[in-house]
Amino acid sequence: MILSKLLIVSSQAPYFSSSAQDAIEAALAASNVGVKVTCVFTNKGLYQLLTEQKSVLIGKKSLFKQIRALPLYDIEDLYYIKDDAEALSVSAADIYDEVEPLDLVSFNRLCDSFDAVLRF
Amino acid sequence: MNKFLIFVTRSPFESLNGQTALSFCEAAIKLGHEVSQVFFYQQGVQQANDFIQPAAGEQSQLAKWVIFSEQTRTPLNICVTAAIKRGVVSTEEAMSNGKFENIHPVFKAVGMSEYFAAMRLGSSNDEVSIKCIQF
Numbered sequence: 001m002i003l004s005k006l007l008i009v010s011s012q013a014p015y016f017s018s019s020a021q022d023a024i025e026a027a028l029a030a031s032n033v034g035v036k037v038t039c040v041f042t043n044k045g046l047y048q049l050l051t052e053q054k055s056v057l058i059g060k061k062s063l064f065k066q067i068r069a070l071p072l073y074d075i076e077d078l079y080y081i082k083d084d085a086e087a088l089s090v091s092a093a094d095i096y097d098e099v100e101p102l103d104l105v106s107f108n109r110l111c112d113s114f115d116a117v118l119r120f
Numbered sequence: 121m122n123k124f125l126i127f128v129t130r131s132p133f134e135s136l137n138g139q140t141a142l143s144f145c146e147a148a149i150k151l152g153h154e155v156s157q158v159f160f161y162q163q164g165v166q167q168a169n170d171f172i173q174p175a176a177g178e179q180s181q182l183a184k185w186v187i188f189s190e191q192t193r194t195p196l197n198i199c200v201t202a203a204i205k206r207g208v209v210s211t212e213e214a215m216s217n218g219k220f221e222n223i224h225p226v227f228k229a230v231g232m233s234e235y236f237a238a239m240r241l242g243s244s245n246d247e248v249s250i251k252c253i254q255f
Contacts (some may be wrong), residue, residue: 005235005237006239010224018162019162020176022161022162022202023168023233025201026161026232029231029232029233029235029236029238030233030236031187032233032236033236033237033240035239035240037237038182041140115251115252116239116252117252117254118127118252119254120162
């Protein structure tokens, strides 16, 4: 059995708790040892993808900047759930354009194709 | 036989997460499976906090992990970065920062890569099935 594909599901709003930051740190640590990482942003986790974030105002590192840098660490497969964007009234135009939309059926299929899933 | 990598993310006083993980580990080993390691991340690092005193009449989750470790020698790894920012301090951190250590000695503070490297190890061995379970 091949187990080097990890799916990270990030479902929490940025800055409200440490979950979003913890998800990114886990993704980087896994990629660093050669695990192929895919990230999916669901529910309020979509707010992490908004390009206009002024985290300096609350003394935090910008999550958007960290997400934008993920491809530099070989984490290139980034998705968000289209249905969640609609439910949150987040326009595709406001979402970082390197992150691809996924419908729920495709997301379920994607989950099936991974041996390990970590949810934050 | 399966090999399990267990990922614990909640503290002992906010949920039964750790207790459920421990019960799973005990059952898996009893059935002949192997638990390669238990990794503690996010609030899960509090499972290793030796300063936590359970209220009167409540059982100590830490004491259960200690017994489990003594009986099975299963590695109990905690994420050093997640730990230090939550005030859970290893011997090394205590020495370099002049703090008191409060990680119980059955736990080992490691980098997160320790957990993911074990996943990679599984991919190179087709004989053994590795399963990662998050609690």
